[in-house]
Every structure is written in structure tokens, then in C-alpha cells.
Amino acid sequence: MTSAALSPEKPHIFSLRMSDLAEEFMSIGVPEKKARYHSRQVFHWLYHRKITSFEQMTDLSKLTRQHLTDKYEIAALPKVFEQKSVDGTQKFLFKLFDGKTIESVLIPSEDRLTICISSQVGCAMACKFCLTGTMGLMRNLGVHEIVGQVLELSKNANISNIVFMGMGEPLHNLENVCRAIEILLNQDGLNFSKRKVTVSTSGLVPAIRKMNERLKGAYRPNLAISLNGSYDAQREEVMPVNKAFDIKTLLDACRDWELEPHRRITFEYVVLGGLNDTLEDAERVRRLLADIPSKVNLIPYNPHPGSEYARPDDAKVNAMHRYLLDRDVAAMVRHSRGRDILAACGQLRSAKKEALESASAETAPAAVATA
Numbered sequence: 001m002t003s004a005a006l007s008p009e010k011p012h013i014f015s016l017r018m019s020d021l022a023e024e025f026m027s028i029g030v031p032e033k034k035a036r037y038h039s040r041q042v043f044h045w046l047y048h049r050k051i052t053s054f055e056q057m058t059d060l061s062k063l064t065r066q067h068l069t070d071k072y073e074i075a076a077l078p079k080v081f082e083q084k085s086v087d088g089t090q091k092f093l094f095k096l097f098d099g100k101t102i103e104s105v106l107i108p109s110e111d112r113l114t115i116c117i118s119s120q121v122g123c124a125m126a127c128k129f130c131l132t133g134t135m136g137l138m139r140n141l142g143v144h145e146i147v148g149q150v151l152e153l154s155k156n157a158n159i160s161n162i163v164f165m166g167m168g169e170p171l172h173n174l175e176n177v178c179r180a181i182e183i184l185l186n187q188d189g190l191n192f193s194k195r196k197v198t199v200s201t202s203g204l205v206p207a208i209r210k211m212n213e214r215l216k217g218a219y220r221p222n223l224a225i226s227l228n229g230s231y232d233a234q235r236e237e238v239m240p241v242n243k244a245f246d247i248k249t250l251l252d253a254c255r256d257w258e259l260e261p262h263r264r265i266t267f268e269y270v271v272l273g274g275l276n277d278t279l280e281d282a283e284r285v286r287r288l289l290a291d292i293p294s295k296v297n298l299i300p301y302n303p304h305p306g307s308e309y310a311r312p313d314d315a316k317v318n319a320m321h322r323y324l325l326d327r328d329v330a331a332m333v334r335h336s337r338g339r340d341i342l343a344a345c346g347q348l349r350s351a352k353k354e355a356l357e358s359a360s361a362e363t364a365p366a367a368v369a370t371a
């Protein structure tokens, strides 16, 4: 592991889509067809062979390599910390050029290995139950910082799924998230299947509509919505974003989200003890989603120290689950992963501060739920 952080001085090569690279080559006089060919070669070196210097791109001319060296940064995103849960979940901390840190989590399950990545340092949405929400927004991640999390962890692991469910609101950093997706899904890039990539949002309606237009065809990820409430007053209490975009406005945008046949939108529902955990809530959720191809992930809340909300009773979560299943709603309970290593949304960063500063292992409840 290295502790050197990325230099901000030059643009980063991992921020460039293949079309950006082709344009770069054309700007130095390479004819279009050859520029496209070069951009594919560079992508192969970066994302298939995962090389770490332009010098290693031996099928490019010396002059081209020199041009890239002069103009672009290629250093890897430095991993500074990693920890493994008893359940196999691993969390990683990356250090950014400005000293800020972000988390990524690897979550193994029977048939897949999911990476949960961050899109921002902190988050502006201030959801009351979420530790990241208490931090406020520090900054958006650059494209290379989003791609870098996947690239680095893919060097030692065969990742099958990507979820944008780490720190931050991905649709509050829409352009960079879209560009990163275009790199992650490019066949000559990291070559993820669009069905294995999920963007989760708290419900920024204009950005959902923009993404609907922005990412089409081969680059279209799955959409997940953090519903977390069954009526406006309840949702608003925990998610301030509901004041700007209420449930009806949000679900209208979901109805307009173009879905391929047999695909569904995932609705995440964090079950907060005593707040949104009744059968009446389940019935309201059923009605809200009745005309949307959807599946519901019930996520038992994982309280963090100082949190004003409680973990729900298992019996209540199971009753909601049964109620939905009995009425043909595709519902799942997503059990928490990585509890012993604080691997939940926003909790890694706080844990790391303590772990790095006092070298004492914390054991507090936390969760990451997979899509």
C-alpha cells in the first residue's frame, strides 16, 4: 500500500472516456481513424492490462507516449487502509490528492462480488438517519476518483457488480458519475455489464430525468431509489429532499424512466424502528409502487453512535416482508453486512479516523446492503 496522494496538477488519464482520448489524439494531428484506434489501445493498457506508466504502452510511438506523459497523470488511487469483516465484507479507504478520504466496500455473496463505491466526499442531502448526511458535502469526486475505486480493487478481485451506495448522492455529481459509468461499462474499459451496475439516489428528480436522457443503450445502469418512507410527512421527516421533490413527483420521474422489458427499478426502504415499520406502511408502499415495475429492498436500519433512530424488531421487518410478498410485490430483506467493521454508508470514514489515530478497533453496528 502506498500513502502518496494523487497530484491535482495534471488532468488524470482515468477521467477520459474513449471518445475524449480520440479527440485528444486528433488535437495533435492524428487522423480520426488512427486516433480511435489509439484510444482503444490506451484503454486496453489502462483497464485490461492495468499498467501504471505510459512507458509500458509499448505499441504506441515514443512521441505519443511522451505526449501523454507530459499532459496526464496516471498514478493509481492510493489505498491507505483496509479491514475485513467476519462475514467476508472488506472495506477500503482511499486517500485523495487533497488529503480527504473516501470509502469503498467489497461485499461477497454466493453468486457475486459487489463493490459499493462513493461518489462524493460527504453528502449534502442530510438524511437524518445517515452518518454521511451529518458530514455535509465536502466535494464531488472527479471521474478518475470514481473509476479509480473500481480499478484498484479489481486488481485483486473479480468484481461482478457495482453499486453507487457508498458516500454521497451520485445524482448530485451527475456528470462525473455518468462519465465514470461510460468508462466502467465500455467493452474496452472495465467492461461491466449494464445490468450489474446500479445507481442509487435519494430522489433528485431533475437529475433522474437528466440521467434518463444522458445514459442510453449499452451505458444505461439500473436505477435504485431510496424511498425510506410510505407517505410525504414521514419521508420528509427523515429525508429533507422530500420537501423539494415529494413522493408523487419522484414516482412520476420513475414512471418516465425508460426500462427495458423485464427490468425493474429497485426501491430501498430503510426500516426505522417505530417510525416506518408497520403493516400500514407496507400497504402504502404497495399502493405507491403498484403501477411501476419494481422490487423492494427492506433494509433494517443500522444505528450509528449518536443516532436518534432505532434498529427495527426482526418480527416487524419480517411481517412487512411477508405482507408484500403475499400481495405479489417482489420484496427482499437485505441483511446488513460488515457490521463489525463499520462498513455502512458513511461510517467507514469516521471509523478510520479512530482506527488510524488510536489504532483501536471499534465494534459498532453498521451495514451495507447490496442491490
Ligand code: SAH
Binding pocket: 129, 130, 131, 164, 165, 166, 167, 168, 169, 170, 200, 201, 202, 225, 226, 228, 268, 269, 270, 299, 300, 301, 302, 303, 304, 344, 345, 367
Ligand atoms: N445517496 C444515495 C446512495 C448512498 S446511500 C442514496 O441515498 O440512495 C445508500 C443506501 O444506504 C440508501 O438507501 C440509504 O437509505 C441507506 N442507508 C444510509 N444509512 C443507513 C443505515 N445506517 N442503515 C441502513 N441503511 C442506510
Ligand code: SF4
Binding pocket: 123, 124, 125, 126, 127, 130, 131, 132, 133, 134, 166, 167, 168, 169, 201, 202, 226, 345
Ligand atoms: Fe446522502 Fe444517501 Fe446518506 Fe441521504 S442516505 S445523506 S443521500 S448518502
